[in-house]
Amino acid sequence: MLFIIFILFVLLLQVFHRRLLHRLLPEGADRWVTSALLLIHLPLALYVAARLTGLAGFLPWLRFLARGGVYFQLLTVMNLLLWGLSALLWRTRHGRRDPGGPEDPARRRFLRQTTALGTAFAAAGVLYGRREAFSDPEVVHLDLRFPDLPPGLDGIRIAQISDLHTGPLVKPAVVARWRALVQAERPELLLVTGDIVDSLPEEAQTVADAFRDFPAPLGRFAILGNHDYFTDPRPIWATLEAGGFRLLENRWELVRRNGDDLALVGLQDPMARHGHFRDIRFGPGPLPELAVRGLPPGTWRLCLSHRPSDWNLARKTGARLTLSGHTHGGQVNLIPGVSSALLVGPYTAGLYRKGGDALYVNRGLGVVGIPVRLGAPPEITILTLRRG
Structure with a gap:
């Protein structure tokens, strides 16, 4: 049951992440988003299936590959949080203009820049967090x-x-x-x-x-x-x-x-x-x-x-x-x-x-x-x- 809840949570995250990536990536590059997400998460899905059937112990290499999918969830959460924060900052400064019309190019550029900057800070945080994890315990x-x-x-x-x-x-x-x-x-x-x-x-x-x-x-x-x-x-x-x-x-x-x-x-x-x-x-x-x-x-x-x-x-x-x-x-x-x-x-x-x-x-x-x-x-x- 725990694994099923985990997989449903991952799927929900990636539905929102896919929408976000389509908006962040340049036109043309975004057509590969769905395929890339499926490829990243395939080892994770296979490992979950192996765990449910009790075969995970026979596939140790699969756990290593599946861990990449788990790491990607952290990136997903950070990207979604940073996008939401960036959108809130823009709306606070400029208000909501013509929500039914095409997206303001300046707004899209601002959201891309702030999300990219935030992701860089997040990457630095991960490096710091890795150091904290493996430093001598308190x-x-x-x-x-x-x-x-x-x-x-x-x-x-x-x-x-x-x-x-x-x-x-x-x-x-x-x-x-x-x-x-x-x-x-x-x-x-x-x-x-x-x-x-x-x-x-x-x-x-x-x-x-x-x-x-x-x-x-x-x-x-x-x-x-x-x-x-x-x-x-x-x-x-x-x-x-x-x-x-x-x-x-x-x-x-x-x-x-x-x-x-x-x-x-x-x-x-x-x-x-x-x-x-x-x-x-x-x-x-x-x-x-x-x-x-x-x-x-x-x-x-x-x-x-x-x-x-x-x-x-x-x-x-x-x-x-x-x-x-x-x-x-x-x-x-x-x-x-x-x-x-x-x-x-x-x-x-x-x-x-x-x-x-x-x-x-x-x-x-x-x-x-x-x-x-x-x-x-x-x-x-x-x-x-x-x-x-």
Whole structure:
């Protein structure tokens, strides 16, 4: 269903983009617009069909070509926005003259020039965004206080990373650099909140290799995200556990520190209910009652939930602190100070509180779709829990 919505959205964008290109291009050159758009999007359409039939893993080269069609969507959106802004500027200055007659040549020339200039600025923004995406992540240090935190957990130092998306856009050298930066913070506990891979199970080996023997004395734990359920997640699970991670999918484990226990509870991602984007179930999705079954009452609880929109379910586990990812902080935020992740929910990045409970949404490390971040730099979070 998600792919079908995506394809319909792409088609709608290109209908408007085709009209725009016919107006921007010189006469004669515009007759090739429809053919060019079809050629650009053919690999994307074929890849979508391969994903729907479960054959994408046999055509890795097709994913590379399809990514060009995804990049073109960014150019399309920018062109349409810039054209609309240019038209608004012209109308503000000159008013609307004879809307039923032929287009004013001066107006058309102005719109061409401003759109071309805007596209140049947009290209510069993409180059900057690529640099932001692959620069060293911001290391966010956060002290969180809870009056009911057991004394033995006071001062516990936790590293959270999320949304690595290892695969075509995130190479092993980048993941190895992330490991070095996290290790330099000397956390006692390492938590990974999903989207280990971009889409294929074998991509998890990069993470397992990079974080093998990571010196976290209280352990390494992870949950899977929606991208980890694009295909059968069991190989990802096996690869990470062979590398020393413990997977928490609707289950819990206790971590003991200075005589007190911390319960780590993991919720399964809703994508488990329909992997392959078809009616193939790899799990029941997030079930708070299953995740805490058998957990000793009164144990202080921290929940890993990939999607911050599931915070209400995480709170049902009794978790005082929930750690999430998924949003990438919007990844590409075209309006300064406004996260594009608001389109999918109110929890976009950073710390949120409700009553005495807290949610922290990590912006993630990797990228999805395009190798660009704007206004949402990658993040490593170091949380220190305090009593009081």
